[in-house]
Amino acid sequence: MAATGLQLQREFLERRAAPAADVVAAIDPLTTIGALLCCIAFFHVRLQGGYLILALLVFSLTFPGKAPARASAQALAREVAASWFVTAAVLAIIGWATGTAEALDQRVLMAWLLATPAARLAGHMALPPLLLRLFAAGHAQRIAVIVGACELGRALAERLRNPNLGVRVAGFFDDRGPERTGEAAAGATLGSIEQLADYVKAHRVDLIYITLPMASQPRIVRLLDQLHDTTASIHFVPDIFLFDLIQARIGTVDGLPVVSVCETPFRGFDAVVKRVSDIFLALLICILMLPLMLAIAVGVKLSSRGPVIFRQRRYGLDGREILVYKFRSMTVTEDGADIRQATRADRRVTPFGAFLRRYSLDELPQFINVLQGRMSVVGPRPHAVAHTELYRKLIKGYMFRHKVRPGITGWAQINGLRGETDTLEKMERRIAYDLDYLRRWSLQLDLQIVLKTLFVVLDGSNAY
Numbered sequence: 001m002a003a004t005g006l007q008l009q010r011e012f013l014e015r016r017a018a019p020a021a022d023v024v025a026a027i028d029p030l031t032t033i034g035a036l037l038c039c040i041a042f043f044h045v046r047l048q049g050g051y052l053i054l055a056l057l058v059f060s061l062t063f064p065g066k067a068p069a070r071a072s073a074q075a076l077a078r079e080v081a082a083s084w085f086v087t088a089a090v091l092a093i094i095g096w097a098t099g100t101a102e103a104l105d106q107r108v109l110m111a112w113l114l115a116t117p118a119a120r121l122a123g124h125m126a127l128p129p130l131l132l133r134l135f136a137a138g139h140a141q142r143i144a145v146i147v148g149a150c151e152l153g154r155a156l157a158e159r160l161r162n163p164n165l166g167v168r169v170a171g172f173f174d175d176r177g178p179e180r181t182g183e184a185a186a187g188a189t190l191g192s193i194e195q196l197a198d199y200v201k202a203h204r205v206d207l208i209y210i211t212l213p214m215a216s217q218p219r220i221v222r223l224l225d226q227l228h229d230t231t232a233s234i235h236f237v238p239d240i241f242l243f244d245l246i247q248a249r250i251g252t253v254d255g256l257p258v259v260s261v262c263e264t265p266f267r268g269f270d271a272v273v274k275r276v277s278d279i280f281l282a283l284l285i286c287i288l289m290l291p292l293m294l295a296i297a298v299g300v301k302l303s304s305r306g307p308v309i310f311r312q313r314r315y316g317l318d319g320r321e322i323l324v325y326k327f328r329s330m331t332v333t334e335d336g337a338d339i340r341q342a343t344r345a346d347r348r349v350t351p352f353g354a355f356l357r358r359y360s361l362d363e364l365p366q367f368i369n370v371l372q373g374r375m376s377v378v379g380p381r382p383h384a385v386a387h388t389e390l391y392r393k394l395i396k397g398y399m400f401r402h403k404v405r406p407g408i409t410g411w412a413q414i415n416g417l418r419g420e421t422d423t424l425e426k427m428e429r430r431i432a433y434d435l436d437y438l439r440r441w442s443l444q445l446d447l448q449i450v451l452k453t454l455f456v457v458l459d460g461s462n463a464y
């Protein structure tokens with residue numbers, strides 16, 4: 001819990017406290033734009049406005065970059081290739097929608113598409129962790145102390161010990177004894193909180209992190225007053241970071257600082273990227289699958305009595321009620337206060353419906369829901385209203401999954417949680433994956449989920 005809750009503080013430290021982090025953030029945009037300029041020069045093409053606009057788009061899509069996980073050279077190459085594929089797909093959609101791609105030299109674009117992954121890979125391999133440490137070591141190492149030897153303080157200390165940050169943690173200040181702070185903190189406790197100001201002046205401390213609980217406000221105010229006579233930078237790390245945060249971020253409202261603890265990942269440009277990718281994928285699949293969907297509609301009509309399309313009320317974005325479409329696969333069309341999930345060998349499922357459900361073909365009409373703006377291609381699967389009303393009372397954080405549009409496929413489904421959730425534990429695991437998706441979202445993750453869904457569907461397990 002603490003590791004998740006400290007994500008916001010960790011990102012703040014990595015962005016503000018270490019010049020080495022800026023190097024990592026610039027690798028992808030600089031190598032990508034550099035590859036574009038090299039291709040333009042190679043083909044002796046004039047650097048016109050279209051290429052400058054393309055470079056600006058690339059920069060906005062790739063900055064700030066992230067250091068890929070370096071489990072192996074092969075894993076790094078796969079991660080770089082997948083990231084570039086997503087960026088290139090977004091650029092292709094923009095170029096197709098605006099008609100600007102045709103104005104650029106096709107030789108340059110093709111060479112650039114092929115050269116960029118190699119340039120990015122070389123950039124990341126040329127800056128191993130050792131180089132980043134040397135970069136950080138070139139700056140004077142700053143001394144930090146932490147006020148509060150609590151769980152939050154110890155977790156923060158671990159992150160500050162990252163060599164890329166150029167920070168040395170001298171120790172803790174706490175009024176509690178070793179029996180309450182624990183052995184790990186006791187060995188590094190430098191004194192009581194009252195002794196902090198004198199220590200800071202005597203040892204030229206650069207950074208002070210206050211991790212006292214918000215209930216200690218009077219002590220914090222008194223401590224800040226004592227520290228006014230020092231030149232140390234003071235940071236307050238509120239204990240809300242111990243909670244399970246969703247897309248936490250720091251912002252302002254007309255100059256007043258605010259901390260968001262639960263927010264949708266789709267804000268600003270990310271919202272545009274998500275919606276454009278949804279429309280593109282939904283249109284493409286509807287066009288390609290139109291003959292199959294017509295054949296399925298005829299099969300449903302001929303195989304059993306009832307409507308071709310089954311409409312069911314479910315909760316969508318912000319908990320608003322939506323109608324979700326499916327090809328009817330059962331002899332019933334339940335949409336009331338009591339809905340029973342389909343089970344293995346369920347007699348309500350028609351023979352043709354069993355085939356549709358095995359390969360998720362009954363879900364194809366939901367791409368129309370995507371075009372309507374009710375759903376997304378990737379997101380938490382929508383549950384029937386009756387099920388949502390039940391589980392929102394049983395599972396903590398259940399309704400957080402409605403901070404985004406529900407999806408046709410999702411992070412939980414490709415991790416073995418497709419199909420019936422016949423126990424509370426299974427539903428809790430599904431919700432845990434849904435919330436993890438909200439924390440981790442990226443266009444690259446969406447693409448990975450879509451591709452893996454194809455293999456999950458072909459496998460046909462847990463679908464009945």
